[in-house]
Amino acid sequence: MMETVELPEEAPLRTQFTVDDLDIEILPLIYEIIRSVEKDPHDTTQKAKESQDTSHKVLELQKKLDSVRSQIKRLPGIEYSKEEQLQKLETLRKQLRLKRELLLKYRNSYTFEIPKV
Numbered sequence: 001m002m003e004t005v006e007l008p009e010e011a012p013l014r015t016q017f018t019v020d021d022l023d024i025e026i027l028p029l030i031y032e033i034i035r036s037v038e039k040d041p042h043d044t045t046q047k048a049k050e051s052q053d054t055s056h057k058v059l060e061l062q063k064k065l066d067s068v069r070s071q072i073k074r075l076p077g078i079e080y081s082k083e084e085q086l087q088k089l090e091t092l093r094k095q096l097r098l099k100r101e102l103l104l105k106y107r108n109s110y111t112f113e114i115p116k117v
Contacts, residue, residue: 017075019069026061036054037054
C-alpha cells in the first residue's frame with residue numbers, strides 16, 4: 001500500500017517589488033516641519049517646545065528618507081545605468097514585435113475547416 005503525501009499549498013509569492021509597492025509619502029512631514037519653523041512664539045518655554053517638536057519631525061523625515069532609499073534599492077533594474085535600461089527596453093520591444101509578427105503569420109497561414117456531416 002502506497003502512502004500519499006499531501007503537499008501544503010503554497011501561497012502565491014510576489015516575485016518582484018514594483019513602484020506601486022513604494023511608500024514614499026514625505027510631503028506631509030516636510031509640510032509639518034515648515035509649519036513648525038514658521039511659528040515664532042514669543043514665550044521662551046514655548047519656543048523650546050516648538051524647537052524640540054521640529055527636531056523630532058526632522059528625525060522622522062530622516063528615517064522616512066532612509067526607508068525610501070532602502071525601498072528603491074529593491075526595485076528591479078535599479079543596478080543598471082540609464083543607457084543599459086534603454087537598451088534592454090529596446091531589445092524587449094524588438095522581441096515583442098517579432099512575436100506579434102509570428103503570431104499573425106501563424107494565425108493567418110493555417111485555416112482548418114470542419115467538414116460538414
